[in-house]
Amino acid sequence: GAGVSQSPSNKVTEKGKDVELRCDPISGHTALYWYRQSLGQGLEFLIYFQGNSAPDKSGLPSDRFSAERTGGSVSTLTIQRTQQEDSAVYLCASSLFETWETQYFGPGTRLLVL
Amino acid sequence: EDKVVQSPLSLVVHEGDTVTLNCSYEVTNFRSLLWYKQEKKAPTFLFMLTSSGIEKKSGRLSSILDKKELSSILNITATQTGDSAIYLCAVGIIQGAQKLVFGQGTRLTINP
Numbered sequence: 001g002a003g004v005s006q007s008p009s010n011k012v013t014e015k016g017k018d019v020e021l022r023c024d025p026i027s028g029h030t031a032l033y034w035y036r037q038s039l040g041q042g043l044e045f046l047i048y049f050q051g052n053s054a055p056d057k058s059g060l061p062s063d064r065f066s067a068e069r070t071g072g073s074v075s076t077l078t079i080q081r082t083q084q085e086d087s088a089v090y091l092c093a094s095s096l097f098e099t100w101e102t103q104y105f106g107p108g109t110r111l112l113v114l
Numbered sequence: 115e116d117k118v119v120q121s122p123l124s125l126v127v128h129e130g131d132t133v134t135l136n137c138s139y140e141v142t143n144f145r146s147l148l149w150y151k152q153e154k155k156a157p158t159f160l161f162m163l164t165s166s167g168i169e170k171k172s173g174r175l176s177s178i179l180d181k182k183e184l185s186s187i188l189n190i191t192a193t194q195t196g197d198s199a200i201y202l203c204a205v206g207i208i209q210g211a212q213k214l215v216f217g218q219g220t221r222l223t224i225n226p
Contacts, residue, residue, distance in 0.1 A: 004156075100212050102159050107155045
C-alpha cells in the first residue's frame with residue numbers, strides 16, 4: 001500500500017518568502033507529526049495532530065511556523081518570511097493512535113533558504 | 115527539559131565487526147524507547163522497548179533497555195555494508211499529548 005508522501009521533495013527559496021510543505025499520511029492513520037532535521041542533527045518535534053483534537057503545537061520554533069490538517073488527512077506546514085536558519089529537512093510521519101510510537105515517515109522535504 | 119543523548123556520534127568499522135550503539139535519556143513521563151534506522155531521509159522503525167519488554171532481537175540486531183540506568187544499547191553483529199546508516203534513538207513520552215523525543219543519532223559506516 002502507499003506510504004507517507006511529501007511534496008515537494010526539494011525547495012529552494014529566497015529569504016523572506018513564504019513556503020508550504022505538504023504531507024499525505026497513510027490512509028487510516030489518525031496521528032500525524034511534523035519534525036525538522038537540521039544537518040547532522042536528530043529529529044526535532046514541531047507539531048502533532050490526532051484526529052479532530054486540537055493540535056499540540058509546543059514544538060513550533062516561532063510564530064512564523066504554522067500547520068493545518070484538513071479533513072483529518074492531508075497536512076500543510078507553512079513557514080512565513082523564511083530565514084536561513086529554517087534550512088533543514090522537514091519530515092512528516094503518521095501512525096495509528098493505539099501504536100503511536102511506531103511512526104511511518106515520509107521521504108521529507110529538503111528546504112534551502114538562500 | 116527532556117533529553118536523549120546518543121554515543122558515539124560517528125563510528126566506522128569493517129564488515130563483519132560487532133558494534134554497540136548507546137542511548138541515554140532524561141525525561142519525564144517515560145513510556146517507551148525506540149530505535150529507528152535512517153538510510154536516506156525517511157527513518158524506519160526497528161524496535162520498541164518498554165517496561166514490559168526490555169529486550170528485543172531481530173536477526174543480527176538486538177536491543178536492551180536498562181530502566182535503572184535510563185539507557186539502552188543497540189547491538190549489531192556480523193555487520194554488513196547495508197547496515198551503514200544513521201541510527202536514531204527516541205523516547206516516547208506522554209505530557210498531555212504523546213510524542214517522541216529523538217537523540218542526535220549515531221552515523222555508522224561499514225567498510226568492506
